Amino acid sequence: MSARSRPVRDIVIVGGGSAGWMAAAALARALSGQPRRITLVESEAIGTVGVGEATVPPIHEFNAYLRIDPADFLRATNGTVKLGIRFEGWGGDGHGYFHPFGYFGVEMAGIHFHHYWLRHLEAGGDPDWEAYCLESMAARAQRFAPATAYGPVHHAVHFDAAAYARFLRDYAERMGVVRIEGRVAEVRLDTEDGFIEVLALDDGRTIAGDLFVDCSGFRGLLIEGALGTGYEEWSHWLPCDSAVAMPTTREGDPAPFTRSTVRDAGWQWHIPLQHRDGNGYVYSSAHQDHDEAEDLLRSHLDGTPLSDANRLRFMAGHRKRIWNRNCVAIGLAGGFLEPLESTSIHLVQTTIIRLLSMLPRDSIDPHVVARFNRDALREYAAIRDFVIAHYALAGREDTPFWRDVAAAGIPDSLAERIEAFRATGNILFEAGDLFGPTNWYAVLTGQGIRPRSWHPVADSLPAAEMAARFATLRGRTAEQLAQMPRYADFLRGLSV
Ligand code: FAD
Numbered sequence: 408m409s410a411r412s413r414p415v416r417d418i419v420i421v422g423g424g425s426a427g428w429m430a431a432a433a434l435a436r437a438l439s440g441q442p443r444r445i446t447l448v449e450s451e452a453i454g455t456v457g458v459g460e461a462t463v464p465p466i467h468e469f470n471a472y473l474r475i476d477p478a479d480f481l482r483a484t485n486g487t488v489k490l491g492i493r494f495e496g497w498g499g500d501g502h503g504y505f506h507p508f509g510y511f512g513v514e515m516a517g518i519h520f521h522h523y524w525l526r527h528l529e530a531g532g533d534p535d536w537e538a539y540c541l542e543s544m545a546a547r548a549q550r551f552a553p554a555t556a557y558g559p560v561h562h563a564v565h566f567d568a569a570a571y572a573r574f575l576r577d578y579a580e581r582m583g584v585v586r587i588e589g590r591v592a593e594v595r596l597d598t599e600d601g602f603i604e605v606l607a608l609d610d611g612r613t614i615a616g617d618l619f620v621d622c623s624g625f626r627g628l629l630i631e632g633a634l635g636t637g638y639e640e641w642s643h644w645l646p647c648d649s650a651v652a653m654p655t656t657r658e659g660d661p662a663p664f665t666r667s668t669v670r671d672a673g674w675q676w677h678i679p680l681q682h683r684d685g686n687g688y689v690y691s692s693a694h695q696d697h698d699e700a701e702d703l704l705r706s707h708l709d710g711t712p713l714s715d716a717n718r719l720r721f722m723a724g725h726r727k728r729i730w731n732r733n734c735v736a737i738g739l740a741g742g743f744l745e746p747l748e749s750t751s752i753h754l755v756q757t758t759i760i761r762l763l764s765m766l767p768r769d770s771i772d773p774h775v776v777a778r779f780n781r782d783a784l785r786e787y788a789a790i791r792d793f794v795i796a797h798y799a800l801a802g803r804e805d806t807p808f809w810r811d812v813a814a815a816g817i818p819d820s821l822a823e824r825i826e827a828f829r830a831t832g833n834i835l836f837e838a839g840d841l842f843g844p845t846n847w848y849a850v851l852t853g854q855g856i857r858p859r860s861w862h863p864v865a866d867s868l869p870a871a872e873m874a875a876r877f878a879t880l881r882g883r884t885a886e887q888l889a890q891m892p893r894y895a896d897f898l899r900g901l902s903v
Contacts, residue, residue: 422622423449426738496669504853655710
């Protein structure tokens with residue numbers, strides 16, 4: 408890619424879904440007081456994808472960067488607390504497990520707690536590992552507080568993504584972002600370097616810019632439509648390519664977790680918000696037709712439907728470059744991984760933060776762009792492996808879909824992780840990975856792997872000392888749990 412030496416003054420964002428408004432808000436915050444212009448163009452006629460309700464804990468860091476008060480945020484978005492995900496049927500019928508946010512025990516002598524735990528199991532100890540994870544116990548007991556005397560209670564949120572986008576739109580407009588309503592009909596490129604020069608709207612208006620942020624959704628209007636960046640497709644590992652979503656009435660108190668339940672050709676999500684439940688079925692259209700999929704979802708709803716079904720199509724993967732020339736693709740325009748671990752909004756936020764950290768001032772430098780792309784694609788691949796692990800270890804062969812999944816194979820990087828864990832108990836991960844040891848431990852063991860060994864340092868602790876430490880940790884978890892109010896009371900307190 409050629410370098411471009413030209414000051415970056417005008418930043419133009421295309422798309423006003425949650426990605427567009429997250430980008431606008433963060434750029435406006437970062438550049439406040441500067442003589443730069445941030446413009447966002449969106450088309451109400453085209454609309455947004457209209458789903459995306461579950462998140463992961465770092466959303467709080469993004470909101471903190473914007474200086475948004477956590478309680479205001481929950482109130483504005485009808486938000487609820489998510490302590491993790493309850494997986495049902497992953498690993499066989501009647502089999503379930505909880506993937507919590509937060510930590511399992513504490514590190515001892517520099518190694519993760521689960522190594523001591525594996526030694527404890529081998530000695531015939533009580534197998535209830537959740538007694539050492541506050542977030543798992545709180546989910547079980549339906550209790551919640553943002554923090555205890557010992558520190559934060561790790562949680563994410565469920566929310567109304569459209570309300571979040573509206574909230575951020577207000578925020579961004581107050582910070583000076585200019586919104587233009589209109590449909591981009593043409594993207595004009597510089598004939599010399601192929602960089603984007605101008606967007607032409609269908610009513611004849613034009614918008615010039617130095618840096619363009621493509622948040623136009625799956626169509627990738629700029630990154631693909633204009634720049635032909637190409638797409639790295641992962642559907643051979645992740646064959647689900649469709650979803651049907653349908654909100655329902657809320658029945659009873661909400662649970663503080665997402666539910667993911669295995670179905671014939673994919674899985675169903677259940678996300679309890681304050682005022683309604685989000686539901687959806689992610690499936691493979693090669694294995695089930697769309698009407699059948701909708702019928703299946705309708706037959707597994709707890710409440711009464713509040714709207715027609717929203718049918719969506721997608722393809723697992725990402726653009727070959729997330730930053731190409733003077734265009735950065737964020738959100739669905741950049742790539743997509745099915746919402747099994749609720750990671751899309753997180754990828755939007757990390758891409759924005761990465762862009763902020765490498766934001767060009769006087770020139771767009773190819774080395775910076777190359778580094779940005781390397782980091783962004785590595786992040787996608789790490790999350791992809793975590794998502795595929797659920798399928799690879801599901802151990803189901805009861806429908807054509809699940810038989811095809813079992814035969815699909817897995818990336819080498821995931822095979823290494825699984826085999827290393829199986830043989831040694833070690834969890835291979837990189838600094839900065841979203842999913843760390845507790846996440847991997849929960850999913851790998853939840854889906855049936857029992858490592859054959861553990862770290863040798865875990866053998867150094869005398870048995871009596873280990874039992875005493877385990878008792879202390881269990882007691883501390885129980886003590887913190889007892890301090891927490893009922894989750895339903897916490898939610899009621901928000902509306903005061
Ligand atoms: P969109 O919402 O599609 O917005 C695109 C914007 O571009 C719109 O404003 C549109 O008007 C504008 N636009 C397009 N073309 C033009 C044009 N020519 N001119 C002007 N404007 C234009 N994420 C999670 O984190 N958790 C979840 O639980 C989750 N669940 C999901 C379930 C499904 C089935 C799907 C498909 C996605 C899910 N996601 C989830 C992802 C999440 O919905 C998206 O990451 C998020 O909403 C961001 O979408 P977006 O803003 O990139 O795109």
